[in-house]
Amino acid sequence: MMASTTKFQSPVIPRDSDGFVKSFTLSSYNCPEATEARTFFEKYGFVVIANVYTPEQCNDTISDIWNVIESFVRQPVRNDEQLWTPEIWSRTGIVHEGIIGGASLWTRQILLNRQTPALHTAFASVLGTENLLVNQDRYGMFRPAKKHPERSTTTNLHLDMNPWLYIDDDDNSHQLEILSKLRYKSDIDWITENNEPGCAKVGELHVQGLVNLADNLEEDGGFWLVPGFHKYLPQWAADHREMLNIYGHYNQFIMIGRKYIPELYDAACHISSRAGSAILWDQRTMHGSRANCSARPRYAQFFKMFPVDHPAMTPERAEKRSKAIMVKLQAVNIDPETDITPLGRKLFGLAT
């Protein structure tokens, strides 16, 4: 069966009997299952990789999310749901999207998680190379909203890129210009870095991802996307050129309400996955999150990885990036020699 829209047929995604989306378990970057995972990714625009974080790592990361929240709201709140009010939550980040932190976060746990070998294997399998750099991003936390609808996040679809620049640009000169200007002096520079996938004529593959830290079912809200949209994006952008008046050519983040694209909201599917699973998606896939309407919180960590030999990673930029990371590591007492693994040093872009 296919969910249909006027011009676009979204494939129905396979799920198991518990409602979780089909997932893949990878033993290495070139194991047979990695090839199957990549084939799935190419068809649907996303893939779920199981057992990327251990249960202990999930619990430690959930605890770290609470440390970050409590540092923002300046009081202990984790054990008292009555305190998870809109007033108190307004200090936690981008509240309507359930994002903790306005820009990248730099705790010991969030940093050390980025050198997880299974996370690297997942991205390497999809990107087709092991030589990757990891980005620096934030956490997601959706409060249970079953008894408190006012705590819901906004159900949304968006693109972390400009779809009209993507089809109109003749080369990647805009991407190069934005990325080469990054100084990594401000935490927002790391978010800017994420949202420049270049243009259709060059056709780079850009892959975003997250790890769900607790079992995440449809009623818990969280990540959803329009399956197969990555292949349809150029046509969609051309068909919706009138939206350029609203968003312009250079806006890096395009969130579109249901009233403008009801057919895509109807085609979007929640990507239910187990604790410790990573969801990786093609950056051209229309995606976002559904509101939580259960009694359980939803917890996640967000990522992107990209090839180390990307043309926009000039030696000057790489040096600034690496120095900025060293400062952040030292600030949370991470010793680059003993706490960062050889894989981590490569992923962070530190001198080996």
Ligand SMILES: O=C(O)CCC(=O)C(=O)O
């Ligand atoms: O899973 C979520 O909360 C949404 C993540 C998302 O849309 C993104 O990282 O761009």
